[in-house]
Amino acid sequence: MVQFRTLSIxxxxxxxARTIHQILDLLRELRLVNDITKEIILVDDCSSDQSVTTIxxxxxxxxxxxxxxLRHQVNKGKGAALHTGIREATGDYVIIQDADLEYDPEEYNLLIKPVLRGFADVVYGSRFMGGNPHRILFFWHSIGNAVLTFxxxxxxxxxxxxMETCYKLxxxxxxxxxxxxxxxxGFEPxxxxxxxxxxxxxIYEVGISYYGRTYAEGKKIGWRDGVRAIYCIVKYGLLGA
Incomplete structure (x- = not known):
């Protein structure tokens, strides 16, 4: 039997600040299979709004x-915030959760299933497989995701x-x-x-839902990040840095 008592999120x-309470509401209500407990670690990357006071x-x-x-005194980037959170995690497994509402925490149980069955050490939640809801947004973003994954x-x-999915367990x-x-x-590649x-x-992959945001709704990633992702794919994937 796989030892899985605590999930670090x-x-x-x-x-x-506008949405963080909503994601925390979802996590508060979430019940994980096998009574797995939740360790929730938030890493504020020097927000300039009311994120910290809201949390x-x-x-x-x-x-x-x-x-x-946990708080960064200067803005370092999403990857740096993830480094901090991963380093401080104490659970048996670690999952990444964005602070917006693009992904549904209820689907953690989908990612956990192949672990509990003894098949997986790492599970990616794919937005592009299975029959789960997927918001229709940007054509060139979908092409970019496909190219980067390829x-x-x-x-x-x-x-x-x-490859670019947020949900990685x-x-x-x-x-x-x-x-x-x-x-x-560049954390993802x-x-x-x-x-x-x-x-x-x-490594396993399961289908998940995706409730994507527009830039007006707060989406932050842009074309420069795609260029950086290609650099990272070559550096860490092809050259083995």
Missing amino acids: VIPVYNE EAYAAKYPEMGLRL LSNACTDLNLTD FRRDIVQGLKLEEQRF EVTAKVARVPNVR
């Missing part, structure tokens, strides 16, 4: 959640359908054992390339 936060007020209102708030697969010899010792460097959105080189690692 790492949430990078940057100017998410602190929420933590005071619901102390039973045991929210852990290039990543070519360098890692994996057959993922969604890792066995804690595996992800904490990686030397991660990328400070911004870097962690994928490095986890693919872990000896005998078992």
